[in-house]
Amino acid sequence: MSGEHVLVCVAWPYANGPLHLGHVAGCYLPPDIQTRFEKAKGNKVLMVSGSDEHGTPITVTAETMGIQPQEVVDKYHKINLQALNDLGCSWEPNIDPRGSEFGGALFNRTTDPDHKEIVAKNFTKLMEAGLFEKKVMQQYYEVRKGGGRFLPDRYIEGECPTCGNQEARGDQCDACGVTYEAFELIKPRSKMNPEAEIQVKDTEHFFYRLDLFQNILEKHAQERQSVWKSNVKSMTKQWLDMGLRPRAVTRDLSWGIPLPLDGPDWDGKCIYVWFEAVQGYYTCAKLWAERYADTDSWEKWWKVSSEGKKPRHLYFLGKDNIPFHTIIWPAIILGLNHANRGLDSSTEPCLPTNGDLHLEDNVPAMEYLMLAGGQFSKSRKHAIWLPSFLEQFDPDTLRYYLSINMPENHDTDFNWSDFVERINSELIAAYGNFVHRVLTLGNRLPEGTGIHDFEDLSLCSAEMSKLELLHQEITASLDKHRYKEALRFSMNAAQLGNQMIQNATPWLFINDIEKEGAKESLAKLSFGWRLCRFLSITMQPFLPFSSQRLWNMLGEQGDCSLQDWSSAIDWSIDTKWSDQTPSPLFTRLDLSEIIQREENLVDISQDSQEGVEHTVKGSKKIKDGKKMTEGIKYIDFESFMDVELQVGKISAVKDHENADKLYVVSIDDGSDKGRTICAGLKEYYTPEMMVGMSIVFVANLKPRKLRGVMSEGMMLAADDGRGGVKLITVDGEIETGSRVR
RNA sequence: AGCGGGAUAGGUUAGCAUGGUUAGACCGACGGGCUCAUAACCCGUAGAUCGAUGGUUCAAAUCCAUCUCCCGCUACCA
Secondary structure: OOOEEEEEEOOOOOOOOOHHHHHHHHHHHHHHHHHHHHHHHEEEEEEEEEOOOOOOHHHHHOOOOOOOOHHHHHHHHHHHHHHHHHHHOOOOOOOOOHHHHHHHEEEOOOOOHHHHHHHHHHHHHHHHHHHEEEEEEEEEEEEEEOOOOOOOHHHHHEEEEOOOOOOOOOOOOOOOOOOOOOOOOOOEEEEOOOOOOEEEEEEEEEOOHHHHHHHHHHHHHEEEEEEOOHHHHHHHHHHHHHOOOEOOOOOEOOOOOOOOOOOOOHHOOOHHHHHHOOOOOHHHHHHHHHOOOOOOHHHHEEEEOOOOOEEEEEOOHHHHHHHHHHHHHHHHHHHHHHHOOOOOOOOOOOOOOOOOOOOOOOOOOOOOEEOOOOOOOOOOOOOOOOHHHHOOOOOOHHHHHHHHHOOOOEEEEEEEHHHHHHHHHHHHHHHHHHHHHHHHHHHOOOOOOOHHHHOOOHHOOOHHHHHHHHHHHHHHHHOOOOOHHHHHHHHHHHHHHHHHHHOOHHHHOOOOOOOOHHHHHHHHHHHHHHHHHHHHHHHOOOHHHHHHHEEEEEEEOOOOHHHHHHHOOOOOOOOOOOOOOOOOOOOOOOHHHHHHHHHHHHHHHHHHHHHHHOOOOOOOOHHHHHHHOOOOOOOHHHHHHHEEEEEEEEEEEEEEEOOOOEEEEEEOOOOOOOEEEEEEEOOOOOHHHHHHOEEEOOOOOOOOOOOHHHHHHEEEEEEEEOEEEEEEOEEEOOOOOEEEE
16 A cells, blocks of 8 residues: 555634644544554655635634734734644645655645635636526625625624514524524624614625536445445435535625626625635645645646546545535535536536546544533633643643544543543553663663663564554554554553563563573563564654654664654564663643643633623523523522521631632631631732631531532622622621521 | 434443444552552452333344434534
């Protein structure tokens, strides 16, 4: 399988904010692992992606920040590319170190003028082949001085014509579920600019004739049944079963690629982002060839050769993106092939043959990574951002955790304690520690001897065949895009190493190499070097940074990622050694430190919750929030009397060891042992101020652990909402434990 | 709301298209061993009514029906 052309297509991140860990697990880490693996096997890999930089949400962001859309996308393109490179994703260098005939990578952007030009040409080509139709549709229009603008449905709300809900969206009401045409919504208003007058205007648009490709796409999906994952199969089937309809390819947009057409009818209209950005896979390959290789070389990755040899196309994306890549994008490719043949809509399109653009082979779409049980969300700020993560952690720790916990078959969850647990006990304790054992033991051998002096492969045949089997299994798993399984097999090799060392007890012999049994024991230690080398090569797609560190510590030269994949089990390679003192591959993580930082993040996200809600798509949560503030809700006397308030005296105040804002307060409540209450008063009181105060506390509040310390109640304090907080104190002396009412 | 996907030991999960040994793995817990190694390693034990209920079958985690919860798409946040 060596020498194959593999095109790795990576979903284009929207340049409207930084990437978070959900993006990484879903579509940025898996293609990098695959690319590294394919390269190690000797395949010629071209990896393409870039920033998706057009569309209304970006103009909205620009408006909010008071800058130009171009500045928004410049900023996030730079941040995201930097973060991906820092994560070790192979976007640099652009040319494969083995030469441009081996491919390379390009992380481009949709605002690239060359991208725009190719897209415009394709647009014209498809239009001239009769694959578009024109239709008039109705769209909301915000009237402004000196010209208004069209608004997408998601930026409109109004009164539902069916149930009267005041917060119905432009095309559908969340309260009763009814859908309607634009003009039916009562009193429409702009979410961004509620004062503006909203009209419904006719607007003419082009639609791509997806319906022409129904049969051929069904055939194509049929051919891919055996390789596609079940989620890809079923989602594609769903679309095909519903029947494909023409889909708009133009929009009333200010920020996008203008239509390559003259005439006032087409002013203010752009090519719809989905139709444009998805072509990036194609434009990017072309531009890569133009800039870094022979101009025509892109065809090796995109076209079925004249002899019928096909490149392999892999698309990496999140589950929400599946139909775009199994229906819409193939339909565009088929349309381009059709037009290139000089045919039009009167002829039935056919599957690619020699010289045509190739369709996707596999679409290993991932499910979602959740954050502590909830969905990552840009607008709700429930996220861990990749750039800030990489400022604090070794990228390989993230790569390990996300790989071993990859959402391959269903959603998986990221949480900090699990992250620390797995890094410390698996990556470090099993893998890192094994490597460190071998290297330090080897270093302690008597002066004048080296690990290679004790090599005796005839004593290690069991280990050799086990590694050979594991190598087969890792390879098979990666070929099937089963990353978790592959990494687990690699980890099994580390475990095998620990067992081998444990059984051989080489520490008993390193100071006395003549002792009975030394030969057998030290032969195993020596084989430990080969096992480390095996690990360095097979871990490299997953953990490129630490693999390279290990590679150097083993005394090997050059770039670990350029080693042949099968050389991991090449036992004829000479054992080498490095003179440098071995140092641990990874540093242990400390959960409490991380939790503390994490707490700050959570606080920030809660504070900023209110201000961002108007941009949240689903409005259900907002409604619930608003109901609670409507009117006064009375409680009856019994309910009030259920709350047991008592007087207490503060006897001691300590810092909570594991929290930023909390004190651990000891209170004399009249009982023998007193009680402990955690209180968030650090910003307002010093311990000295508090000790001795007579305060009022809730005595029958259900005890609860706060950051590890049991809190038995709650002290009353007044809060003006503007940062002023004062404890409620008692006027004069009264016995502690007295009931307050 | 409609459509699609998911739910398996305390945690993370494999197995499910083609029903058939004791439902496999990693982490954690517990017991023992080791002491070279980053509180690391090795051996062993316990822990799962396979989301709920009903059905098909000689046999169901696996197939069918209904329900619950989570996620996605429909509907410009991966």
